[in-house]
Amino acid sequence: LIGWYIGLIVLAVLLLLTSVIAVFSKDVLIITPKAVVLGHNISFLRMDIDVIDKDEIESVDIGHNPTTERYYLSIISHNQSIVFGKNMPINDLRWIRGCLIRKIVK
Helix, strand or coil, X not given: CHHHHHHHHHHHHHXXXXXXXXXXXXXXXXXXXXXXXXXXXXXXXEEEXXXXXXXXXXXXXXXXXXXXXXXXXXEEECCCEEEECCCCCHHHHHHHHHHHHHHHHC
């Protein structure tokens, strides 16, 4: 009986930690003079990055996922594409798209 209680407490603590990590995880879009970098952060740790050189960017589009009714910013090159802002409002994505295009053209 005590084993069940300990098991439930451990499960609750793991669920709580997973929820806290999910709240603090985010994507960061960094525009450098030569590249666009998308960093995937979990809490305070940078877990993964995607890099596209500015010279290789072919298009910057706002896409739509009809299943979830969410919009996202897609940066596309010949070799890869990166997706940013899956939980952001469409007006914010339009502003970021315009800013990104101005920075690429410079």
